Amino acid sequence: MLRLIIADAELQTVPEKMAKDRSIRNIAEKNHKNPAEMLLDSNYMHTTIEKFYPGESNRRGRPDIIYIFLEMAMESILNKNNMLDVYVHTRDNFIIHINNQTKLPRSYNRFQGLMEDLFKKRSIEYNGNELLSMEEGKIIPFLKNLDGKTVVLSPDGKESSLSGIINDNDLNVVIGGFSQGDFISDLYGNFPSYKIFREELTIWSVGMEIISQYERFTSLLG
Numbered sequence: 361m362l363r364l365i366i367a368d369a370e371l372q373t374v375p376e377k378m379a380k381d382r383s384i385r386n387i388a389e390k391n392h393k394n395p396a397e398m399l400l401d402s403n404y405m406h407t408t409i410e411k412f413y414p415g416e417s418n419r420r421g422r423p424d425i426i427y428i429f430l431e432m433a434m435e436s437i438l439n440k441n442n443m444l445d446v447y448v449h450t451r452d453n454f455i456i457h458i459n460n461q462t463k464l465p466r467s468y469n470r471f472q473g474l475m476e477d478l479f480k481k482r483s484i485e486y487n488g489n490e491l492l493s494m495e496e497g498k499i500i501p502f503l504k505n506l507d508g509k510t511v512v513l514s515p516d517g518k519e520s521s522l523s524g525i526i527n528d529n530d531l532n533v534v535i536g537g538f539s540q541g542d543f544i545s546d547l548y549g550n551f552p553s554y555k556i557f558r559e560e561l562t563i564w565s566v567g568m569e570i571i572s573q574y575e576r577f578t579s580l581l582g
């Protein structure tokens with residue numbers, strides 16, 4: 361089993377202190393939503409994020425990158441063979457598990473709605489199956505509790521070939537769920553970290569390379 365764990369993901373609802381801001385209330389009214397139940401999204405809340413979190417508007421509020429990563433992972437051949445398990449740990453220490461049978465919405469708007477529902481209910485079921493679940497939890501104890509080898513991917517890690525990292529059937533690979541900055545949690549102090557390419561990559565292209573290498577390591581694909 362390959363477990364892909366997105367850590368410190370910039371996935372959260374609008375923080376209380378921002379929810380009363382006029383611009384956030386306008387977006388909420390237009391979309392018939394409760395301001396504090398909307399996902400924080402820097403694509404259209406950038407100025408307000410900068411006002412409440414100076415210097416963080418390019419990092420906070422990136423559900424879009426999680427969406428692209430999840431679309432790629434859930435549709436992979438590895439997942440269709442029940443050999444992939446995906447978790448998303450958020451900056452506020454929630455851990456989301458995506459059941460491998462989950463068919464995510466194709467549209468970003470519907471994905472947003474699904475995540476908002478998850479943050480509210482902590483569980484999404486369909487036909488008696490739990491598709492998405494969300495629990496409070498910090499990433500380090502969560503990772504230490506998993507079976508298998510755990511590695512962290514980072515553009516500042518030790519240079520390694522993919523085959524040097526993907527060499528175990530029972531493997532946990534951690535990818536940062538942000539587009540700027542570094543891990544907030546102390547991952548480097550607890551697990552080895554590796555760089556897979558000389559340049560910084562997007563989380564979905566890193567995820568795609570890992571999945572693809574694991575499919576070959578396990579001879580699922582030739």
Ligand SMILES: C[S@@+](CC[C@H](N)C(=O)[O-])C[C@H]1O[C@@H](n2cnc3c(N)ncnc32)[C@H](O)[C@@H]1O
Nearest residue numbers: 513514515535536539541555556557559560561
């Ligand atoms: C866009 S990067 C975040 C950028 C950030 N400056 C950093 O240093 O991690 C998001 C995540 O993708 C993974 N990543 C990106 N480029 C990588 C590379 N060349 N080697 C290994 N992991 C990489 C890491 O897990 C990283 O946390």
